[in-house]
Amino acid sequence: MTGLLASGWRFDSNRHGTWAVAGVMVVLLFILPVLDDPLLLLQVRYYVSMIVLALSMAFIWGFGGIMCFGQSMFFGLGGYAYAISVGNIGESTAPFFLAMIIPAIFAAILGYFMFFGRLNDVYVAVITLAVTLALYYFINSTSGDEYSIGKARLMGFNGISSIRKFNWPGDPKALLSANHLFYFSMGLLIATYVGLKMLLGSTFGRVVVAVKENELRAELLGYDVRLYKLTVFVIGAAIAGLAGCLSINYKNFISPNAFHLSLAAQIIMWVLVGGVGTLLGPMIGCVVLLYVSFILGTGASGGGLNTYLIFGLIVMIFVLAIPQGIVPTLRDWREQGGRYRRAIAGAVLNLAEQLPAPGNVHVRAFGERLLGVLGPTAGDRTKG
Amino acid sequence: MGSITRRKFLATSAASAAAITAAGLMGNVRIARADDEIVIASLFDQSGGLDVYGTPMTMCATLAVEEINAAGGLLGKKIRLISYDPQSNMELYAQYAQEAALKEKVAVVQGAITSASREVIRPILGENKTMLWYSVIYEGGVCDMNNVVSGATPLQMGDPVVEYGMKNYGKKVYYIGADYNAPQIIGDWGKKYVTEHGGEWLAKNLFPLDVTEFGPEISKIQAAKPDFLYTCLVGGAHISFYRQWAAAGMLSKIPMVSFTFGVGNEHKSLKPEECDGIVSAQPYFQELETPANKAFVKRFQDRFGGPDKAPYLNSVGSGSYIGTWFWAEAVKKAGTIEREAVLKALASGMSWEGPSGKLTIDPASMHCTQDVHLAKVEGGSWKVFQTINQLRPDDVKDRCDLTKNPETAEQFTPQI
């Protein structure tokens, strides 16, 4: 029962891998602005905010074993906290921190309620979903002007628009330029990634993983399982809040859709496609899924094939074609397949294993997904 | 995969960075543009919950572009239309608006359906000096030189229909609508009109867009016994209200006027016996008997699969046809696609006559003075029985004057 919605996990002992990913991001941090393409910088900022959100889910689910179906609520709360406070204060330093503090406080209360009530698995999922939807309905019903916090109106379904962007701390007049916003977002992404990696490598991180692997065992070893879960949940919420605040700085806008079921589900898909139990996987999954939907929408023409149709097909084929992950499937072929399969697999694998390109990183993510899916608790069907 | 040596690590980082950068660059390689074309963009949801509105709008924009091209193009050049599908998703609205402005450098964006999505792309396009043309009926109040609005406002559509109700049905009015900004404001305008004309405003009840169960509300209306019901319901889920209202036998007992009925082709989804007798006032109906409109409807249906397959045209769908043509005429008048010149031509109080009648730009708000038609549902189609000529878009006249303050770029809430 314990591992119903949590999957197996493998500790990424490969430190070089961590620094390689961080290294790539640092290189991008310096290269991209030099290209002098404002559109590219803007769009990268969008992906960065979403990647931070994916990281928060990757952390609490893949490592903490908490299947939160409502990670979007912290994203939304962070966004609204920033929008409302920046509208009142007129300066962005305090709102930036509030965007992390408010979701964290909310998560602490909700998490206390859940984890100290010994709720698990699918019940955590459904409670977080219910709370997210309740927030969605509530925020949606605030279109009247009686719903104001200080100077900021909540605006209901329409959402809050023309929100102030970041300024230099203490100087409300000095708004950050597009390039600075890019450095800031990208820097925060790198910090989040490295921070999470370091946290997972620490004693605390190892206990968190131990709790996820086997709650009873961890408890018998003397750890307060509830407290560890709560802490993980709160950290995840703060990161999601940060993502919400970054995404506002991209689009200057927030609406109740931040709490909508479709975003809540999407975050889970990013992690699944990328690989539960890794940090890199969800980052890739997030970018891939968002980019596919962006590309599909660009080529749209009235009356043609529906974008949803193609996107749905891609998702289904993905699950079927790569049930174990690309590399294991290819390995199976190389070991046991017929002549042609063996040849294809051999060629592709040899190529992949020699290329030090992102393809390699990609393949590894899927490899870990295999372990995620077939880990010690997979196939453990509920008894009740 | 073996251990990673330092050299391998460096190589990996560098190669990946190079690959990602290259991918980014490829995405942004400017498509070499022929000098003989003008690029414009449309941004309407063609999938997700709003595709009911977005697909006909995209078709109408496509038709307008094809007509302009067939008539020799614009300033001797062909127009190329890029139709984005934001999939009812605000992030994609932002992304496509940026792409249209920065990468494609379009001359105009015909776009946005909901006010929320318009408020996402309006600042983006304003910042990047790309003109936005918004052609959907909405709650009014946008005051932005860069955003031309050919959609009608509450003052243009709401007052005529409430006036009709009070004259013909009685003085006690009960209002229900969707729960967001526009129905709030439309309700406030309605309340103002009703109380100023000696009527009684019984209630303003608003419903989330995904509510489909209206049983309790119908009982409440029955208890309140209004003379007529004024509705501003929006979207597919809300059509259930009309169905349940008729099923409870209320259609013949309490008459109904509506701000929005028909905008989502409600009368085509419902059976005639579920909606006959509902009255609405809108700038456009497919059933308008003018020669210009009949020709337009025929061209549209011929282009998109015949009268049975082509979507029904309403005041939202037809808007992008009007918007695209009106913009093209302004370009002809200005003699260039330069944004300032086109806006200046429009702000001179330019007029254009399309399938819905004559539209004239009001330079103070960059909205359109236009005709509004009163119609009643009969046998499942609109029967237009009265046309009110040239109503002004004066919703926020007290605060919006772009002739004096052209730098204004915000949406005002009317002081009602």
Added chain:
Amino acid sequence: MDLVGIQIIQVLSGIATLALMGAGLAVIFGMMRVINFAHGEFMMLGGYVVIVCTEQFGINLWVAMLIIAPILVGLIGLVFERILIRFLYGRMIDTLIATWGLSLFLIGVITWIFGNVTRGVQTPLGSYSFGDYSEKTYTLVMIAFTVVIYLAIFVVLRRTKLGLIARGTMQNPSQASCLGVSPPRVYMVTFAIGAALTGLAGAILAPLNTVIPTIGVSYVAQAFITVITGGAAAFTGTVLASGVFGAVRQIISFQWTPILGQVFLLITAVILLRIFPTGITGRYFRRST
């Protein structure tokens, strides 16, 4: 007095609606542990079957609703079980992503075939009066259908060999296999029955609502929350949870606003799960249905 009467009927109708939405999910998720994210789309398909049958082929509404819709949607369910779901049993999370893809795909296909027009069938049977109030007669019919459907489910599961085999296989597939049952076939049939029940629910609700390709989103979350709050005994639990949620939502909607009704439904779910951490029936009905 009239008001109380009409409110009682509305509460019952609210309960019946939730129970109907949950029935198919109680099979597919409650029994089989497949997270069917396309649940709402199966309901949407049921609605479309009714519309196409009555409008295009002129088939009697009741025949279309009670016979054709469940059969067709059951068959569609069967097809997707064969080509998609059967590879994913025991991997709950993979079923989530696969059925998410399926839900988008179905929305896309239906939009592509029927266009993005809102459709619907007229509510049959007219209305009846209740003092000052009048209500649609169909509400009563829908409540009756729900009762009959649940009675049938209980009888089948409790009193027939088929029900015994299904329950046994869900509890312990390997042992069932030893006893000569073919678990894959039982899974296949059970999934199809779940899909059929879902299609039936969509069909029965179609005359009350509208049918659009994207209507599924308004059903899916409510259905999941109801079934999961119900707990281990899928059907008893779903009935109990629908009873609580339906009553809370309708009463609050009437007293205040529908949005508060919706919010209170969700808050009730959270509180119930805090009190019963494994669902309402988790503690007391462990081996029940």
